[in-house]
Every structure is written in structure tokens, then in C-alpha cells.
Amino acid sequence: MKKYYLGEFEEIVLLATAILHKKAYGVSIKDEIETRLGREVSMGAMHTALIRLEDKGYIRSSNGEAAEERAGRPRKYYEITALGKKAIAYAKDSRDKMWQAIPRIVLELQGV
Amino acid sequence: MRSLPPRAFLNFFRWYCNPRIADHIEGDLIEIYERRRKAMTKRKADLKFIADVLLLFRPGIIRPVHGFQNKTKFGMYKNYFKITFRIFNREKMYSLINISGLAVGFACCLLIYLFINDELSYDRFHHDGERIYRIAGAYMRQGQWEPYGSNAWRTGELIKNNYAEIEEMVRIMPDNNTLFEYGDKKIVEERIAWVEDNFLKVFNFPLVKGNPAKALKGPNKVVISESTAARYFDTSSPIGKVFILSDYPLTLEVSGVMKDMPANSHFHFDFLISNATLRQVTGEGLFTNVGWDSQYLYVKLAPGTDPAKMEATFPDFINTNLDFWKSTTFKLFMQPMLSIHLESNIGREIEPNGSLTRIYTFSVIAIFILIIACVNYMNLTTARSLRRSKEVGMRKVLGAKRPDLLGQFLTESFVMTTMAVLIAIVITFLVLPDFNQFAGKEISRNIIFNPTIMLGLLVSLVVIALTSGFYPAVMLSSFRPLNSMKGNGSGRTGLVFRKGLVLLQFVISIGLIIGSTVVFKQWDFMKNKSLGINEDMVVSVPLQTIDREKIGSFTNELLTNKSIQKVGFSNMRMPGWIGNSTGYTAEDVDADQEVNKSMKIIRIDYDFIPTVEAQIVDGRNFSREHPVDTISSIILNESAVAQLGWKDAVGKWMQFGNNRYYVVGVVRDFHFESLHRKIPPTIFMFSTRSFNFAYLKIDEQNIPATLAHVKDTYSRFVTNREFSYSFLHQDVERQYVAEAKFTQVFTMFTLLAIIIACLGTFGLISFTAERKSKEIGIRKVLGASIGNVSFLLIREFVVLLAFASVIAWPVAWYFLNEWIQTFIYSTTIGIEPFVVATLLAGLIVVITTGFRAVKAALVNPIHSIRNE
Numbered sequence: 001m002k003k004y005y006l007g008e009f010e011e012i013v014l015l016a017t018a019i020l021h022k023k024a025y026g027v028s029i030k031d032e033i034e035t036r037l038g039r040e041v042s043m044g045a046m047h048t049a050l051i052r053l054e055d056k057g058y059i060r061s062s063n064g065e066a067a068e069e070r071a072g073r074p075r076k077y078y079e080i081t082a083l084g085k086k087a088i089a090y091a092k093d094s095r096d097k098m099w100q101a102i103p104r105i106v107l108e109l110q111g112v
Numbered sequence: 113m114r115s116l117p118p119r120a121f122l123n124f125f126r127w128y129c130n131p132r133i134a135d136h137i138e139g140d141l142i143e144i145y146e147r148r149r150k151a152m153t154k155r156k157a158d159l160k161f162i163a164d165v166l167l168l169f170r171p172g173i174i175r176p177v178h179g180f181q182n183k184t185k186f187g188m189y190k191n192y193f194k195i196t197f198r199i200f201n202r203e204k205m206y207s208l209i210n211i212s213g214l215a216v217g218f219a220c221c222l223l224i225y226l227f228i229n230d231e232l233s234y235d236r237f238h239h240d241g242e243r244i245y246r247i248a249g250a251y252m253r254q255g256q257w258e259p260y261g262s263n264a265w266r267t268g269e270l271i272k273n274n275y276a277e278i279e280e281m282v283r284i285m286p287d288n289n290t291l292f293e294y295g296d297k298k299i300v301e302e303r304i305a306w307v308e309d310n311f312l313k314v315f316n317f318p319l320v321k322g323n324p325a326k327a328l329k330g331p332n333k334v335v336i337s338e339s340t341a342a343r344y345f346d347t348s349s350p351i352g353k354v355f356i357l358s359d360y361p362l363t364l365e366v367s368g369v370m371k372d373m374p375a376n377s378h379f380h381f382d383f384l385i386s387n388a389t390l391r392q393v394t395g396e397g398l399f400t401n402v403g404w405d406s407q408y409l410y411v412k413l414a415p416g417t418d419p420a421k422m423e424a425t426f427p428d429f430i431n432t433n434l435d436f437w438k439s440t441t442f443k444l445f446m447q448p449m450l451s452i453h454l455e456s457n458i459g460r461e462i463e464p465n466g467s468l469t470r471i472y473t474f475s476v477i478a479i480f481i482l483i484i485a486c487v488n489y490m491n492l493t494t495a496r497s498l499r500r501s502k503e504v505g506m507r508k509v510l511g512a513k514r515p516d517l518l519g520q521f522l523t524e525s526f527v528m529t530t531m532a533v534l535i536a537i538v539i540t541f542l543v544l545p546d547f548n549q550f551a552g553k554e555i556s557r558n559i560i561f562n563p564t565i566m567l568g569l570l571v572s573l574v575v576i577a578l579t580s581g582f583y584p585a586v587m588l589s590s591f592r593p594l595n596s597m598k599g600n601g602s603g604r605t606g607l608v609f610r611k612g613l614v615l616l617q618f619v620i621s622i623g624l625i626i627g628s629t630v631v632f633k634q635w636d637f638m639k640n641k642s643l644g645i646n647e648d649m650v651v652s653v654p655l656q657t658i659d660r661e662k663i664g665s666f667t668n669e670l671l672t673n674k675s676i677q678k679v680g681f682s683n684m685r686m687p688g689w690i691g692n693s694t695g696y697t698a699e700d701v702d703a704d705q706e707v708n709k710s711m712k713i714i715r716i717d718y719d720f721i722p723t724v725e726a727q728i729v730d731g732r733n734f735s736r737e738h739p740v741d742t743i744s745s746i747i748l749n750e751s752a753v754a755q756l757g758w759k760d761a762v763g764k765w766m767q768f769g770n771n772r773y774y775v776v777g778v779v780r781d782f783h784f785e786s787l788h789r790k791i792p793p794t795i796f797m798f799s800t801r802s803f804n805f806a807y808l809k810i811d812e813q814n815i816p817a818t819l820a821h822v823k824d825t826y827s828r829f830v831t832n833r834e835f836s837y838s839f840l841h842q843d844v845e846r847q848y849v850a851e852a853k854f855t856q857v858f859t860m861f862t863l864l865a866i867i868i869a870c871l872g873t874f875g876l877i878s879f880t881a882e883r884k885s886k887e888i889g890i891r892k893v894l895g896a897s898i899g900n901v902s903f904l905l906i907r908e909f910v911v912l913l914a915f916a917s918v919i920a921w922p923v924a925w926y927f928l929n930e931w932i933q934t935f936i937y938s939t940t941i942g943i944e945p946f947v948v949a950t951l952l953a954g955l956i957v958v959i960t961t962g963f964r965a966v967k968a969a970l971v972n973p974i975h976s977i978r979n980e
């Protein structure tokens with residue numbers, strides 16, 4: 001079975017990219033994560049993750065238009081690749097399997 | 113107004129960030145900063161911005177240390193090489209012509225470089241060699257200074273005593289033809305020198321055995337070379353062994369063994385005999401007479417001495433110290449030892465020297481050959497560009513910038529040049545032994561791999577790859593994609609330049625052919641010039657240790673063989689340098705006018721002049737019927753008579769050496785010395801026994817038997833020497849060995865240059881033929897004959913050749929005229945070398961291009977014009 005290496009933060013970034021579909025670029029991904037998860041995301045961590053994801057082939061990037069509010073810098077849009085989709089699917093699947101393996105008692109206790 | 117994030121941190125970010133991702137991350141940073149500016153104070157936004165920048169400072173975002181583009185470039189280089197080899201494969205013939213031309217050119221240059229390097233290395237191995245000088249002398253003869261390398265013992269002594277600047281003086285007296293005996297070994301040695309005890313101190317010839325400070329002190333000591341030690345003593349220790357020199361007689365004890373003198377020394381001796389021994393074997397005159405030039409004076413000057421200043425005081429020194437010499441008749445001058453091999457070419461050199469002219473000539477030829485080879489490369493590559501214009505266009509369309517294309521073409525040029533250099537090294541390695549034999553050198557193969565030469569090769573590789581690759585690269589990369597894709601336009605680009613290059617090749621080739629023709633002509637002239645005698649069938653025999661009293665009976669016994677027609681004797685080797693000369697007074701001649709003049713003296717017997725068939729133009733030869741001839745008769749040559757200004761010489765007197773002589777005959781000027789020297793005014797004196805050489809006129813019947821008879825007779829008179837002989841005409845030719853070598857080398861390199869140029873021309877015509885294949889096809893369809901079409905192709909080259917001749921002729925004439933004037937007796941340059949050169953070059957061009965042209969013309973037009 002093929003393995004997908006996906007760190008926790010990488011997974012979040014990958015998910016955010018997928019959510020944003022076609023509109024994912026640095027700032028929008030950051031916003032997305034921050035609003036959805038309510039946690040502060042540093043530019044450094046996010047860009048590192050994006051670079052790694054791209055290296056792994058989970059996302060691909062394309063240069064977008066330059067924007068006035070960015071002082072003329074172009075946006076780089078990210079898009080999830082088929083491999084990326086498999087990777088998150090695998091991540092989800094493996095989590096689900098593990099979820100299902102948890103004895104009910106544990107969850108109930110936690111629920112109390 | 114837009115507020116900006118802190119500049120310093122933005123710059124910091126730009127500095128560390130990997131440029132590939134910098135742009136959009138910076139965009140993100142600014143976008144967020146802008147947003148924050150609206151929500152909070154500038155200060156707060158700034159701080160957050162700074163935090164962002166600092167947090168971005170992490171691996172993955174920081175630019176790689178070694179240029180971020182490494183990967184891409186490598187791929188590009190790989191591609192350059194791949195394309196290079198594909199092109200090489202696709203156009204094997206062109207590439208082969210290119211590489212072989214360059215390789216041969218390189219090999220020539222390498223060989224010439226090795227030769228020059230060796231010539232320049234002479235005597236460099238001595239410590240403080242730049243402080244060592246040779247003091248040479250010159251005599252005023254016929255209004256000109258005649259310089260000689262040698263000097264008198266006494267002169268040396270006086271110089272040493274008068275000049276405090278002289279740290280050391282060594283007197284060297286070379287010797288040869290001496291029989292050394294040790295045990296049962298009896299060998300006649302040639303490389304001998306009598307030297308002073310500080311010889312080993314001044315010169316750097318390390319001893320393997322013995323003490324250099326003492327080895328030459330005291331009489332009867334000898335230092336021998338290692339190879340000599342091996343010859344006599346095999347493996348046993350040579351120190352203390354005693355040689356017997358029965359000629360003197362004398363014994364010499366071996367006191368040291370030195371390393372063999374290196375090939376690049378301007379003298380080579382196997383035996384150094386201590387000078388203290390000299391007094392046992394020679395008369396006092398050698399040490400006291402300032403006119404007895406037996407020694408070579410080498411001095412080592414104290415540091416900081418200006419030799420020019422010293423030289424300036426020599427005239428005074430001569431006038432006050434040197435007995436009968438005056439500064440008007442004799443001068444002394446200093447030669448830096450390091451310059452002797454190349455620059456000194458004066459009388460009585462210890463060994464034949466090199467020549468700076470030759471070095472210049474060869475350097476120029478080397479450069480010419482290299483130019484031709486480079487031109488070939490440039491020409492073929494640019495010409496081939498047509499085929500590659502589509503490739504260039506495609507590359508450009510796909511985004512290749514000009515530097516990328518330059519890189520491509522320069523890589524090709526580098527690969528080709530590197531291959532050529534490697535092949536050249538192999539060629540040099542293989543032919544070096546032959547070259548050594550040819551050039552009379554002992555260059556070891558190892559020297560090719562010495563770091564300086566390797567570095568030199570590398571540098572020239574780069575330079576040549578750049579120069580020959582640059583023009584094609586620039587030209588090819590300048591194609592406009594649109595034109596080159598459409599396949600027009602570029603064909604004519606650089607045509608003028610290419611023609612110029614071919615013209616240059618032709619000029620050089622024609623110039624070299626003219627040069628070698630004239631060099632050959634001069635050599636041939638010297639070899640074959642009538643000397644004024646008949647040197648055919650004259651055998652010359654050195655008398656060596658013959659008892660001079662028995663010369664009469666020796667002659668009689670020789671003459672018992674009917675094949676020996678005449679036997680004459682002389683004290684000088686003919687051809688050779690006449691060593692004796694004298695001042696004189698003479699009848700009807702103002703003594704004051706003749707004070708600076710002198711004449712050479714040759715001692716001969718009754719039969720010398722008839723033997724060599726010199727012409728008596730006035731008076732008579734020495735004759736047995738005139739007993740007075742043995743005492744007071746002389747014969748002059750025409751130059752001597754002319755110097756004296758006499759109308760009718762016979763019967764007039766001349767006085768020299770305290771004796772008065774009467775002229776009995778005048779002989780027509782003939783060349784006793786080589787053609788490098790003007791025929792000197794010469795006095796032929798009669799002698800009965802002070803001879804060193806016998807000259808035998810023989811007939812052509814059974815020469816081996818005659819020579820056997822001579823040998824047989826000789827060995828009855830001379831028991832301790834080997835018989836040797838030579839034919840006079842061969843000796844005459846042998847004087848011009850240097851010219852012969854020069855001619856050979858010149859011709860050989862000319863030939864190579866022409867071959868390389870031919871390769872280039874062939875490559876170019878092939879290309880032209882290909883380019884014009886459609887034109888040829890159409891012309892043929894319209895009725896052109898094969899001749900017409902071939903001519904069309906060749907015409908261009910013939911025109912260029914004509915132009916080249918026009919340029920090459922005057923240039924070649926200028927330099928050759930300079931060269932030929934350095935000879936005293938020279939041939940005329942004439943018109944024929946020029947005509948020959950142009951015709952020969954024309955022939956070569958027509959042959960090389962003709963084949964290809966006819967081949968192109970024979971192609972069926974269907975094949976060439978079928979496809980558009």
C-alpha cells in the first residue's frame with residue numbers, strides 16, 4: 001500500500017486549499033484556516049507547508065494576476081492535485097478506521 | 113497615500129528568500145500588512161510584519177547557498193553536450209576536418225614550443241648565471257671588427273688583476289682528439305677541457321663523487337662525467353684511478369665524478385683536466401703571449417656590477433696593458449652567458465650555437481599554423497550555420513536567449529578543441545623521438561606533462577576555443593527566428609568575413625611556400641656554389657699523430673697506388689676556419705695605411721694547389737725546381753693582391769714575422785672557409801712539415817680499394833689513432849647542416865600548414881556545393897555543362913587566390929630580402945619562388961576543390977531540385 005506522508009499542519013493547509021478551490025493563494029489560505037479553526041497561522045509555517053506540499057506533488061501552483069493591494073506582486077494560486085486528493089482521502093480514511101476502532105466505552109466516558 | 117512596511121525588513125526578506133518564491137510571498141506579506149494597517153496602528157502592523165518576516169526565515173524559504181539555479185543549469189549543460197555529440201555524428205566529415213586540422217596545428221605548435229622552450233633554457237641551470245659573462249675579443253680586419261669567442265691566457269690574467277669587480281675568473285681551454293688509456297681500454301676522447309680549479313665553483317655541475325673545492329686543485333687531476341666513468345670503470349669506484357695520455361706523455365688521476373653536463377649547456381665536456389697540468393705539456397708562450405687565443409674567459413661579476421661600465425674601460429685597459437694590441441686593432445667585450453647560445457654567433461664558438469632568427473621564424477610559423485587551423489574551424493562552423501539556422505530559430509522560439517545559444521556554440525567549440533588538444537598531445541608524444549632526432553634535441557617525453565606546459569595548453573585551449581568559437585557563436589545566435597525558420601537570409605551572412613578568412617589562409621600558405629622555396633634555394637646555392645676549386649674525388653685525411661718528419665715517405669707510399677693521382681698537404685682543415693693571421697708591411701704600400709689590416713696564413717706544400725685544382729692566375733705554384741721556395745716564397749690570393757693595391761704582384765715583397773717574402777704567384781680567390789665568411793686576403797706559405805691534413809686526389813676506379821690502400825699506409829705511420837677520412841665535397845656540404853635542417857623543418861611545417869589549409873578549403877567547397885545544389889540543378893536543366901558548373905564553384909577560390917598572391921608577394925619579398933641579406937654569399941630571390949608559390953597553391957586549390965566541384969556538377973538535377 002502506498003504511503004502518503006502528510007503532517008498535521010500540512011493536512012490542514014491541503015484541506016484549506018481544496019476548500020478554496022481555484023481561489024487558494026497565500027492570504028486566502030491563511031484566512032481560511034484562521035477563520036475555520038480559530039488559530040493564528042504564521043506566514044512562515046504556511047509557506048513552508050505549501051512548498052513541501054508542492055514538492056510532494058499534492059498541490060500545483062500557477063501564477064495569477066498582479067493585484068493593486070499587493071503592490072503589484074502576482075498571486076500564486078494553488079490547486080489540489082489528484083495525488084493530493086488521494087492523500088487527504090487516505091488521511092481521512094485512516095482516521096475513520098481508527099475512530100471506528102475506538103471502543104464505545106471510551107467515547108462515552110469522554111462524553112460525560 | 114500608501115504606507116509601506118518597514119523597508120529594512122522587507123529588504124531582509126528579499127535578501128534571504130529564495131527568488132523563485134519571493135515574489136508572491138512578498139505579495140502576501142504586503143496584502144496582509146495593508147489589511148492590518150486598516151485595522152490597527154502602523155506601529156502594531158509594523159511589528160506584526162516584522163514577526164512575519166522573521167518567522168518566514170526558515171529552511172525551504174531561505175535561498176539555497178549555492179545559487180538556486182544549479183539544477184537547471186546542469187540540465188542545460190548536459191543538453192549542450194548532447195547536442196554537440198549529435199551534431200558531431202550528423203556531420204562526421206566536417207567535424208573530422210575540424211578536429212584533425214586543429215589537432216595537427218596544435219601538435220605543430222606544441223613541438224615548436226618544446227623546441228623553443230629547450231633553446232631558451234640553455235645555461236639557466238647555473239646559480240647566479242646572470243652574473244656570469246664571457247669576455248670575448250674582436251680583431252680589426254679589413255676595416256671591420258671580427259669577433260671571436262676565445263682570448264689569450266695572459267689577457268685573462270691581466271683582466272683579473274685589473275678589475276676588482278671580477279669575483280671569479282675561469283679559463284677554459286677545450287681540447288679534443290686525445291688518446292686516453294686505462295688498463296686495456298684505449299679511447300680517443302673528444303670532449304675535453306683544461307679548466308681552472310674554480311670551474312666547479314662558478315658553474316653548476318654537481319659532483320657525484322669527490323670534493324668540488326679540491327677536485328681540480330693541483331696538477332694531474334681530472335674530473336670525469338658519470339657516463340665516462342661507466343665507460344672506463346664499469347661499476348668500480350673511479351676515484352684515484354689513473355689515466356695515461358701517451359701523446360704528451362702525461363698521467364691524470366681521477367679526483368671527481370660529475371653528473372653529465374645537461375644537453376642545454378652551451379658546452380659539453382667529459383673530461384675536466386686541472387689547469388695546473390697545462391704547464392707540463394705546453395710552452396711558456398701560451399701563458400705570456402697576449403696574441404695566443406687558446407682560452408675562453410668566463411667571469412663572475414660581483415653583484416651589482418654594470419658590465420657596460422666595465423666594457424667602457426676596456427679600450428684604455430688594452431692600450432696600457434696588452435703589449436702590441438691597441439684599442440684600434442683589438443677590442444674586448446662581454447657576453448652574458450645566458451645569451452651565448454642564442455645570440456652569440458661569433459668565431460670559434462665552443463660548440464655550434466642556436467639562433468634567435470630561427471626561433472622567431474619557428475614561432476611565426478607555429479602561430480601561422482594555428483591561425484590556419486582556427487580559421488578552418490571558424491569557416492566551417494559559420495558555413496555550416498545554414499543547416500543549423502532552423503535549429504537556432506526553433507530554440508529562440510522556445511525561449512532560448514542569446515547567452516544560452518552562445519553557450520551551446522561555445523560548448524561545441526570547447527568540446528572540439530579539447531578533443532583536438534588531446535589528439536595533439538598523443539601525436540606529440542608519438543613523434544617526439546623522431547622530432548628530437550630531426551632537430552638534434554634531447555627533449556624528454558615527460559616534459560609534455562609538466563605543469564607549465566599543461567597549464568599553457570589549457571590556456572591556449574581556452575583562448576582558441578573562444579576565438580574560434582566566438583564568431584560562429586555570435587553569428588549563429590543572431591539569426592532572427594522568422595528568417596531562419598523560413599530558411600532564407602542567413603546563407604549570405606558573414607560571407608565577406610568568411611572570404612576574408614580564406615584569403616588570410618591563402619596569404620599565409622602562399623607566403624610559406626615562397627619562404628620555403630627561397631630558403632631551399634639559398635641552401636642549394638650554398639651547397640652547390642662553385643668554390644673556385646674542384647672538390648670532387650678529393651679525400652681529406654687528418655694526419656693526427658703522424659711523425660711529421662716522415663711525411664715524405666708517407667706520400668711516396670700513398671702514391672704507389674695508381675688510383676691516387678696527387679697528394680697535397682695543408683696545416684688547415686679544408687673547408688674550415690683559417691686560424692692564423694698576421695699584420696704585415698709590403699712593397700709600395702704605405703705602412704701606416706696597412707696598420708689595421710691583416711691577412712690569413714695557410715701553410716701548404718708543392719702539391720696542395722694542383723690537388724684541389726685552384727687556379728694560378730699569375731706567376732707560378734711552389735716548385736721543387738726553385739729551392740728558394742722553401743725559404744722565402746709566398747703565393748697570394750686575389751683578395752690579398754687587391755688589399756695591397758698591387759697591379760703586378762709577382763716579384764714584389766711582403767714582410768711579416770720579421771721575415772721578408774717574395775710573391776711568386778697569385779691564385780684565384782677560392783673558398784677555403786665556408787660561405788658564411790667572405791674570402792679573406794690570404795697568404796699561402798710554403799712548409800715542408802707543419803701539416804695537419806692530407807688531401808688526396810683519386811680517380812673513380814675502385815674507390816674502396818684505394819681507400820683500403822690509404823688506410824693500410826696510414827696505419828703503418830700512425831699506430832695510436834684510428835684512420836679516418838672524408839670526401840671533400842661532403843665536408844663542404846656538411847658546413848651547411850644548419851641550413852639543411854632549417855630548410856627541412858621549414859618545408860615540413862609549410863607542408864603541414866598547407867595540408868591544414870587544404871582540409872579547410874575542401875570543407876568549404878563541399879559546403880558551397882551543397883548550398884548551391886539547387887542552383888546547379890537549375891543551371892544544368894537550362895543546359896550548363898559539367899565544366900561550366902565546376903568552374904562556377906571553383907571560380908570564387910581562384911579569385912581569392914589571385915588576391916592572396918597580390919598580398920603575399922610583397923610581404924614575403926620584404927622579409928625574405930631581410931633574411932637573405934644576412935648571408936655574405938647569397939642567391940638572388942628572383943621571381944620564380946613567387947610564381948612557383950602561386951602556381952603550386954593554385955594547383956592545390958584546383959585539385960582540392962575540383963574533385964568536389966565535379967562531383968557536385970555530376971549530380972542529376974532531378975535529385976537536387978525535386979524537393980523544395
